[in-house]
Amino acid sequence: MIFTVTVDDLHRSAIQEVAEQLRSCGLEVDRVLGNVGMITGSAPENCRPDLEAVEGVSSVDGETRFLLPPPDSDIQ
Amino acid sequence: MIESESSGSRPRGQEPETTGRFIVVFADAEENAPELLRSAAGMSHVADSRDFGTRAASPADTEGADATYYSHLGVAVVSADPQQQRALSSSSDEGTVISVSPELIHHVLTDEPGGASSSFQDSAQLTWGLQAVAADTSPFSGEGIRVAVLDTGFDSSHPDFAGRQITVESFVPGETAQDGHGHGTHCIGTSCGPRSPSEGPAYGVAYEAEIFAGKVLGDSGSGSDGGIIAGIDWAMANGCAVISMSLGADIPQVHPPYTAVGRRALDQGHLIIAAAGNGADRRQGDFGFVGAPANSPFIMAVGALDQHLEMAFFSARTLPIRGGQLDVAGPGFQVRSSWLMPDRYNTISGTSMATPHCGSRSPLGAGIRLPGARAVVPDGSGEPTVAAGIGRRRLRSGDGTAGMRGHDLHRHR
Numbered sequence: 001m002i003f004t005v006t007v008d009d010l011h012r013s014a015i016q017e018v019a020e021q022l023r024s025c026g027l028e029v030d031r032v033l034g035n036v037g038m039i040t041g042s043a044p045e046n047c048r049p050d051l052e053a054v055e056g057v058s059s060v061d062g063e064t065r066f067l068l069p070p071p072d073s074d075i076q
Numbered sequence: 077m078i079e080s081e082s083s084g085s086r087p088r089g090q091e092p093e094t095t096g097r098f099i100v101v102f103a104d105a106e107e108n109a110p111e112l113l114r115s116a117a118g119m120s121h122v123a124d125s126r127d128f129g130t131r132a133a134s135p136a137d138t139e140g141a142d143a144t145y146y147s148h149l150g151v152a153v154v155s156a157d158p159q160q161q162r163a164l165s166s167s168s169d170e171g172t173v174i175s176v177s178p179e180l181i182h183h184v185l186t187d188e189p190g191g192a193s194s195s196f197q198d199s200a201q202l203t204w205g206l207q208a209v210a211a212d213t214s215p216f217s218g219e220g221i222r223v224a225v226l227d228t229g230f231d232s233s234h235p236d237f238a239g240r241q242i243t244v245e246s247f248v249p250g251e252t253a254q255d256g257h258g259h260g261t262h263c264i265g266t267s268c269g270p271r272s273p274s275e276g277p278a279y280g281v282a283y284e285a286e287i288f289a290g291k292v293l294g295d296s297g298s299g300s301d302g303g304i305i306a307g308i309d310w311a312m313a314n315g316c317a318v319i320s321m322s323l324g325a326d327i328p329q330v331h332p333p334y335t336a337v338g339r340r341a342l343d344q345g346h347l348i349i350a351a352a353g354n355g356a357d358r359r360q361g362d363f364g365f366v367g368a369p370a371n372s373p374f375i376m377a378v379g380a381l382d383q384h385l386e387m388a389f390f391s392a393r394t395l396p397i398r399g400g401q402l403d404v405a406g407p408g409f410q411v412r413s414s415w416l417m418p419d420r421y422n423t424i425s426g427t428s429m430a431t432p433h434c435g436s437r438s439p440l441g442a443g444i445r446l447p448g449a450r451a452v453v454p455d456g457s458g459e460p461t462v463a464a465g466i467g468r469r470r471l472r473s474g475d476g477t478a479g480m481r482g483h484d485l486h487r488h489r
Contacts, residue, residue, distance in 0.1 A: 004301045004333045030302055033309035035344070036337045040302040059332050064368060066304070066323045068228070068297030068428075071258045071416075075354050075390050076322075076426040 002063040003027065003051065005039040011056030012037040018056040025050040093181040100143075100164055101174040102150045109152060113143045116167050117160040122152075153179060196383045198412060203279045204383050205266065205407030205429075209437045211281045218268065218282025223436055224311035224319045225267055226304060227260030229253045229291035231416045234261060236273045237287075245310055246291040247303035256295030258416045259428065263322045264289055265414030267432035276421060279413045282436035288316050293323060301333060304369075308337055312346050320435040321350040322428030324367040328395055331368040335399070338374030349376040349435045351427035352402050353392040364392035366400050373399030380408025380430040391427055406433035 196204035244253035269280025356364030408430030415422035
């Protein structure tokens with residue numbers, strides 16, 4: 001399952017350490033995004049409580065998908 | 077000091093009607109404004125709302141007064157001669173007065189349903205959308221401003237953008253930033269397209285802006301949070317003042333990551349705007365709702381207007397949660413802009429098309445930073461407005477921007 005992890009304001013400067021902790025809890029890290037303070041990656045769904053318990057994590061959210069209408073649609 | 081010169085209550089191009097009195101806004105820290113009015117401007121008779129208690133100030137209370145001070149607001153209405161006006165204005169240098177503005181005469185706004193006077197159409201020179209946002213008379217070209225459009229990428233072979241400073245990046249695994257859909261190239265065209273296109277009317281608002289095209293939706297039109305948030309992070313790292321996202325999902329809840337992302341972007345001086353969504357069919361009485369991520373508290377939601385400055389039938393209405401309001405609306409019906417070669421141009425509708433009209437027309441898109449303002453939006457007069465302070469209003473034809481219906485606007489922030 002793909003997750004977006006929001007790092008809390010206090011730990012944004014330590015985002016790499018938070019990412020390490022998330023890795024040790026089973027998250028395969030895709031991106032560590034320092035400007036927005038987010039970490040994206042994937043992990044089995046049953047890892048979610050462990051990810052949420054990592055110090056500095058504000059929330060762990062499943063992914064939302066977005067889909068545009070086809071190119072020939074009048075309304076886009 | 078913030079100079080206030082235009083009203084927004086009169087059609088653009090006309091002098092605002094004024095009473096001859098002035099509105100003085102005092103700094104928050106100014107504790108004895110009535111005394112300042114007496115000492116700095118020599119006003120002997122200052123009525124103070126604190127003397128009225130909980131009742132409204134009546135004409136009898138303020139008749140004959142040089143000034144009436146409203147303590148809860150930190151605002152005074154004053155009758156000042158030019159010398160007194162100068163004295164008050166100079167108090168701004170000491171930080172005690174924020175602004176001295178002419179008192180304007182306001183009128184009830186009359187509805188003009190479908191009125192011909194409200195109708196725009198493409199001309200040989202300009203799309204109707206550029207006319208409606210007054211891009212032709214704006215002093216702002218986007219020069220020196222970086223604008224990010226996070227979408228399906230960009231067709232780098234498009235001749236209308238030859239010679240432009242464009243940075244592209246793909247956040248879609250396995251795809252280059254080349255647009256394989258058309259939507260991204262269309263949005264970039266509206267946001268930043270040229271004033272002298274190879275064919276047809278000009279269609280780009282910020283025609284000298286530096287373009288950052290982030291591909292967060294694949295050629296199939298689909299994408300997900302990971303790429304979008306990575307695109308926002310990239311746009312912030314590159315100093316983009318406006319981050320325009322003509323994408324959304326019809327979900328009636330805030331998606332939590334975008335609350336943090338929107339707040340952090342604003343705190344660092346980047347405005348994220350997003351399409352409200354096309355989930356309505358107002359012809360059938362279905363008004364839809366603002367979807368994610370536009371329904372996030374710190375992301376501006378953009379609705380679509382037609383050529384009469386009425387809400388387009390598909391444009392979603394406010395979702396009644398914190399942040400779920402429609403914040404602003406712009407031209408989003410039958411919008412001509414750039415498209416994939418060899419087609420070159422396409423005319424399509426959607427809140428996706430409204431979003432780039434608004435982003436590049438916002439004060440942040442014009443390089444204006446307001447002290448203490450978290451977000452700024454176009455307000456029709458060309459003057460910056462704080463997003464949270466829009467309230468209920470409808471812009472009128474000829475005043476240069478978008479219109480809104482009261483029922484589309486609710487304040488939740």
